[in-house]
Amino acid sequence: MSLIDEDQVEQIAIDWFKGLGYDYLNGYDIAPDGDNPQRADYEEVILPSRLHAALTKLNPSLPVSAIDEAIDRVRKHQHS
16 A cells, blocks of 8 residues: 655645636746746735636626725735
8 A cells, every 4th residue: 555645635635626616726837937927926825816806706896996905905914
């Protein structure tokens, strides 16, 4: 019987989340210096464009200014 390693656990988790409908993006690709950067630096824990899209989808009646304010509050809270 072989032992399970970290890569196997990660792949199982990725497949499980994909099965639930989540998008999967490789961390190296979306890193600030990656092929498809989605954050300014490694200290930024949220992906602003994805958060904006999700908030807009969940709250279609909110004005863009309210969505932007919500994102600003999340960003400020992560640094406090």
